[in-house]
Amino acid sequence: MSDKEYRCDGCGIVIQTEDPSQLGYVPPKVLEEREEVYCRRCFRIRHYNEIAPVEQDPDIYLHKLAEIAETDSLVVQVVDLFDFSGSWIPGIHRHIGKNPLLLLANKIDLFPKSTKWGKLKDWLRKYVKELGIYPVDIILCSAEKGIHMDEALEAIEKYRDRRDVYVVGTTNAGKSTFINRILKEVAELDEIITTSPYPGTTLDAIRIPLDDGKAIIDTPGIVRKDRLSEWVRPTDLHVVIPKQPLNPRIYQLNDQQTLFFGGLARMDYIEGERQSFVCYVSNHLYVHRTKLQNADAFLEKHHGKMLSPPQDPAQLPPWKKHRFFLPGHEKQDIVISGLGWIACGKEKGLVEVWAPKGVQVVVRPAII
Structure with missing residues (x-):
């Protein structure tokens, strides 16, 4: 390889021809034959849709x-x-x-x-x-x-x-x-x-x-790293990250009811009048409603199966509980970063959201 420094046109990394196991690798012939140069990782992403995660600092x-x-x-x-x-x-x-x-x-x-x-x-x-x-x-x-x-x-x-x-x-x-x-x-x-x-x-x-x-x-x-989309495996990203217009899913919930979002998070409506909760998540993500008294047993039985992704629950940190009081005078969104949000109604209530530890869960004024 000459002393001239080449950079990948796809990701910007410095090109090298010595070690195929390291980032930026290109077979030596590629530098001689092509004007546009893509590292092996970019080439595989572009032509084979191969997902190649890297360790990032x-x-x-x-x-x-x-x-x-x-x-x-x-x-x-x-x-x-x-x-x-x-x-x-x-x-x-x-x-x-x-x-x-x-x-x-x-x-x-x-x-x-x-x-x-x-x-x-x-x-x-x-x-x-x-x-x-x-x-x-x-x-x-x-x-x-x-x-x-x-x-x-x-x-x-x-x-x-x-x-x-x-x-x-x-x-x-x-x-x-x-x-x-x-x-x-x-x-x-x-x-x-x-x-x-x-x-x-x-x-x-x-x-x-x-x-x-x-x-x-x-x-x-x-x-x-406070987004759920950063934690799921590459093969599950198509379920979590939406590519088509969202189809809002509306649930009229009484208190003591639970919504599961695959096996990634859950929302418990602890106390309050019956009201609507509108879920803005990927259309491919399975949302399951059940009674709160059955939720723990249902999770234990179906986590990683019916309640997926993830296929392997051990890949995520343990869940942490977040408690929110709904004031009732304005609509609010409960946001689970990297997963979507739940638009709450105008009734007062108490909600608990469970998500992997470290994932941002916040309340904001309704975006829609």
């Missing part, structure tokens, strides 16, 4: 993110609307310094057609304001379906003001899908950046040159 990616503060650039944060709190980068304002922030709320294609987009945008603006964040603009879009991409591109061109553009986000928020959509619609190129549903596909920064000498930089996804 979250601190390294956060350090790379912090380097943006030393630049003069536009920062575009891509967030996953399906898992907004779980796809938010904590302390983003500290990492990017004085650079302006453009917020792209991705995956609107998963939301019901009846969604009132104006209200949802107001919800987002209020949410980030409470975090002390004031983006230059908020764009609702779908990189996967190409929805509102023209609006996103116009906003980037407007706010970058002839500067570099750093695209940041957590793993699986859709950063690389977004950049591929830009390349397809603007440069008429096929998919360049490797994408997959498994966290950590982009391993290093990928620079895409612009006509004015500046660049769009796709950065590695920030790892958040």
Whole structure:
């Protein structure tokens, strides 16, 4: 191999030809025969849909993110609307310094057609304001379906003001899908950046040159281990992460009833008047209703079988209980990060949610 440093066009990692067991490996002939170079891992993901997880050090990616503060650039944060709190980068304002922030709320294609987009945008603006964040603009879009991409591109061109553009986000928020959509619609190129549903596909920064000498930089996804989607095995991700518009499942519950979400989490309605609970989770995820008095025995008998994923319950941390009092004067969502949310009714009540220890479970004002 020559002294010239090659980088994978798919994930950004430095190419090496010596050790097939290590990241970045490419057979020596590939460097001689091809203009575009993809490491073996990216090649297998792209052509065989082979999922290849890697060990990730979250601190390294956060350090790379912090380097943006030393630049003069536009920062575009891509967030996953399906898992907004779980796809938010904590302390983003500290990492990017004085650079302006453009917020792209991705995956609107998963939301019901009846969604009132104006209200949802107001919800987002209020949410980030409470975090002390004031983006230059908020764009609702779908990189996967190409929805509102023209609006996103116009906003980037407007706010970058002839500067570099750093695209940041957590793993699986859709950063690389977004950049591929830009390349397809603007440069008429096929998919360049490797994408997959498994966290950590982009391993290093990928620079895409612009006509004015500046660049769009796709950065590695920030790892958040407080999401259920980070804990399930690759073979179960298609059940947990939605790809089609959500079909809300409505349950009229009396108190002392339980909902199981596969074998990943459960909600017990402990006390309160009969009311509706609307579940916004992947259409492929099995939701089971039973009486609270039977719930423990049902879980013990069916965990990893009828109640799956996971196929092996031992792969997840033990469950932890979270208790919430529903005030009754406004609709609220109970969010299980990486899994979805449960929209509660307007009745007062007491709810307990069980999820693997370390997974974020929070209450927020209703998003829909």
